[in-house]
Amino acid sequence: NAGVTQTPKFQVLKTGQSMTLQCAQDMNHNSMYWYRQDPGMGLRLIYYSASEGTTDKGEVPNGYNVSRLNKREFSLRLESAAPSQTSVYFCASSPGTTSPGYTFGSGTRLTVV
Amino acid sequence: AQSVTQPDIHITVSEGASLELRCNYSYGATPYLFWYVQSPGQGLQLLLKYFSGDTLVQGIKGFEAEFKRSQSSFNLRKPSVHWSDAAEYFCAVGVGSNFNKFYFGSGTKLNVKP
Numbered sequence: 001n002a003g004v005t006q007t008p009k010f011q012v013l014k015t016g017q018s019m020t021l022q023c024a025q026d027m028n029h030n031s032m033y034w035y036r037q038d039p040g041m042g043l044r045l046i047y048y049s050a051s052e053g054t055t056d057k058g059e060v061p062n063g064y065n066v067s068r069l070n071k072r073e074f075s076l077r078l079e080s081a082a083p084s085q086t087s088v089y090f091c092a093s094s095p096g097t098t099s100p101g102y103t104f105g106s107g108t109r110l111t112v113v
Numbered sequence: 114a115q116s117v118t119q120p121d122i123h124i125t126v127s128e129g130a131s132l133e134l135r136c137n138y139s140y141g142a143t144p145y146l147f148w149y150v151q152s153p154g155q156g157l158q159l160l161l162k163y164f165s166g167d168t169l170v171q172g173i174k175g176f177e178a179e180f181k182r183s184q185s186s187f188n189l190r191k192p193s194v195h196w197s198d199a200a201e202y203f204c205a206v207g208v209g210s211n212f213n214k215f216y217f218g219s220g221t222k223l224n225v226k227p
Contacts, residue, residue: 004156033215040122042203042217043157058214090156101147101207102215104156 002026006091006105013081013112021076021108023091029103030096032074033058034066036087037107043090049074050096081112117206119218126194127226134189134221136204145207146187147215148178152200160202163187174198199225 004025013019025032030051035043035058045058049068063085065077074093078085088109092102116139126132138144145164149157161172168180178189187204204218 035217040219042117042119042219043215044217045215048214101145101159101162102149102157104149104158106156 004091004093004103004105006089006108008108009106010109011111013078013110015082015112017081018077018079019081020078021089021091021110022073023075023105024073025091025093025103026072027093027095027103028071029093030071031094032068033092033094033102034064034074034076035090035092036060036085037090038087046076046089078110081110083112086110086112117204117216117218119202119204119221121221122219123222123224125224125226128196129193132189132191132194132198132223134202134204134223136187136189136218137185138187138204138206139185140206140208143182146178146180147205147207148172148176148187148189149203149205149217150174150200151203151220157203160189194223194225196225196227199223 007022033048034046037043044060047066049055052071055066067075088107090107091105118137147162148160151157160176161170163170163180171177176191201220201222203220205215
């Protein structure tokens with residue numbers, strides 16, 4: 001039972017570089033989410049996908065793009081990384097209907113220098 | 114706008130003592146309510162959740178939480194804390210058409226003294 005798998009676990013980028021964070025779930029969940037976690041600020045929603053083929057902005061979408069590649073996969077792209085995007089990124093998935101509740105991945109620690 | 118407040122940033126309790134972590138939310142209707150725990154370097158694990166019905170809900174690891182509509186609160190409790198409970202705890206509310214959009218509190222970091 002893999003649950004939600006995120007890759008990579010760690011990444012260091014230089015300012016202006018781009019990268020894509022990958023997320024895959026094997027629970028047949030409809031909804032998927034990307035959060036960032038910063039000290040003292042809890043988790044803030046970046047983007048979410050309520051179902052395959054749809055994506056919506058969350059609280060802090062600026063500087064990010066997402067792709068819901070299929071039902072299993074939801075990627076987060078930083079086109080031009082900035083130091084303010086240094087954070088821990090979590091992907092989560094949810095059944096999306098009658099039983100809300102997230103399953104989280106183990107996170108990606110991103111440092112932008 | 115929806116918000117979740119965890120007023121205690123850090124709490125220290127002695128092993129074996131009781132614990133209560135506070136959570137207040139602001140939302141127009143009764144949302145779905147959750148508590149998650151995060152150990153250092155790990156993802157978040159669901160402790161318990163409240164949708165409706167009995168306002169006292171039981172979760173894993175001996176935790177429970179009580180929903181109080183009049184106070185817009187969902188406080189987490191444990192009668193006797195173990196050293197392994199040291200972690201960060203997050204309260205969350207689920208809102209939206211399917212209650213699938215979550216807002217998290219800023220977290221309470223629990224230290225346990227031997």
